[in-house]
Amino acid sequence: MTTTTTPVVPSVHVRAFITWLTIFPLVAIGMTLMAPISTDWHPVLRALLLTAIVVPLAVYLVVPRLLGLYVRTVSRRATKTSLAADDATAS
Numbered sequence: 722m723t724t725t726t727t728p729v730v731p732s733v734h735v736r737a738f739i740t741w742l743t744i745f746p747l748v749a750i751g752m753t754l755m756a757p758i759s760t761d762w763h764p765v766l767r768a769l770l771l772t773a774i775v776v777p778l779a780v781y782l783v784v785p786r787l788l789g790l791y792v793r794t795v796s797r798r799a800t801k802t803s804l805a806a807d808d809a810t811a812s
Contacts, residue, residue: 729795731788739791743783747775 731739751771759767 729792729799731791731795735791736788739787740779740784743779743787744775747779747783751775 748771751774755767755771759770
C-alpha cells in the first residue's frame with residue numbers, strides 16, 4: 722500500500738505565531754544583556770543595535786528551525802492518522 726502525503730505548508734497564522742515566539746524572547750534577552758552598556762544611548766541607537774542582532778538571528782536561524790519542527794510534527798501526526806484510517810477501513 723502506498724500512502725501519499727501532501728507537503729505541509731504552515732498557515733500565515735502559524736508562521737506569525739512562530740515568528741512572534743522567536744522574536745519576543747530574543748528581544749527580551751537582548752534588552753536585558755544590552756541594559757548595562759546602553760543606558761545613556763539614544764533609544765533609536767539601542768533599537769538599531771538590537772534589531773541588527775535579533776532580525777538576522779531570527780530569520781536565518783531560529784524561525785526556519787521552528788518551522789521545520791512544526792512541519793515534521795504535523796506531518797508525523799497526519800501520517801499516523803492516515804495509517805490509522807487505512808487500518809480501520811481494511812478491517
